[in-house]
Amino acid sequence: MPSAAVEDYVKAIYAMERDSPAGEASVAGIASVLGITKGSVAGMLSKLKKSRLIEGERYSGVRLTETGKKLALDVLRRHRLIEVFLVETLNLKWSEVHEEAERLEHAMSAKVLDRLDAFLGHPQVDPHGDPIPDANGHVPSLDGVPLSMLNETDQGVIVRITNQGSKFLEFVERHSLRPEARFTVVEIQPEAQLISLQVGRKPKLSLSLEAASKILAKRIKQPKRTQRRHT
């Protein structure tokens, strides 16, 4: 069985691959997200290579092998199901479950996880809208565009928050920007890099396009109109 440390590395690599342009993870990047030194990462990576979880040339980025990817998806499945449980069943705050799940995910057997999955009704996404891989490692694909790509007067539904930072999540939660929430884009100020939304009956909410790019939404069908914008 892989250790908790190995699982954390693999999970981090998976995430970095996903959103790095080259589809690779770097030593420095891993060190930074895991909060450890480059030296430690180098040591661990050479072990992961030996056990065929990752591959890559010396002095260059690493990629997960098929085995590594399977493991990463397994860890992600555990993590996200646990988050659903903590929020739906135990009513923990949406923004505080990440670190809890971070520890529990390493202690839960496949059997318990499957029962939990059934108990929760086989959810497709976690509380942040992240898709939950199924037991075979298949990830349901959700579509959604960054808020920062929308235009004035567009209406939409939040589908996903791609930023686990708890301060960011608290902000988002405080303004009811959870998945499922409906909103309208009321104003965009490209010079100020700002976007303003109307969410429910709450006061108008403004945030930077940078922050908005971490929130994915689905446009609600709305006759004719063009779109396009860049962060």
Next chain:
Amino acid sequence: MPSAAVEDYVKAIYAMERDSPAGEASVAGIASVLGITKGSVAGMLSKLKKSRLIEGERYSGVRLTETGKKLALDVLRRHRLIEVFLVETLNLKWSEVHEEAERLEHAMSAKVLDRLDAFLGHPQVDPHGDPIPDANGHVPSLDGVPLSMLNETDQGVIVRITNQGSKFLEFVERHSLRPEARFTVVEIQPEAQLISLQVGRKPKLSLSLEAASKILAKRIKQPKRTQRRHT
């Protein structure tokens, strides 16, 4: 925060103190229940002494300090609440939850545990009938006498199984001897060290007095009659 290893030691010491005549735990005993060598235990015990979780003279048994006892009760609380959850909510088999809880208990924060406790309705006992300490370390006391102390024709209700061995638990479960189960003592054969029970409508069940001493029961009020017997 105490490591998982420290928690396991403290928990083991607590259990050994409870049912050793001298109220102490021995190095050899701890080594045996944790499945490690005496040398390793000696090393850890000296660390536990330094951190004031246990006390005791050199070359003699150890006892938990107040701090140590508090920690032990905390771990026990986690363990048992998790067992209740696994059985009641996730429908795991009664006999397979122990090892699961053994791992999960080290990964669950106080906050999650409190929510879980509330979700489960503040149970007093776990699926084996073991009392669950409350958040302040108070253990509800349950009375119950070993089955081996009962007499023929006595009727009772199982309250607790004091033996976590999964083969024993499977046996017990297979014969419906769970806590809450009603039974009648139909026969006792002191020479054969055997006791026979009638549980529900099941066929008569015989077991050794030794095994019976690991099952605690409460007698059901039944007019006049004396009792007494020894394992």
Next chain:
DNA sequence: CAAAAGAGTTTGACAAGCCAAACTTGATTG
């Protein structure tokens, strides 16, 4: 294109825990 900067690697050290094996105590017991 040479030098600085970044990124990756290596080395030596450390903390937890564990083991095996030698050694010391203390408790029988013949």
Next chain:
DNA sequence: CAATCAAGTTTGGCTTGTCAAACTCTTTTG
């Protein structure tokens, strides 16, 4: 009471995972 033996302790060694710091590539850039 001396011999024995179980129980406790010590020592040296191993693994995992970490750090700090020196070193070496590779890339960027003046």
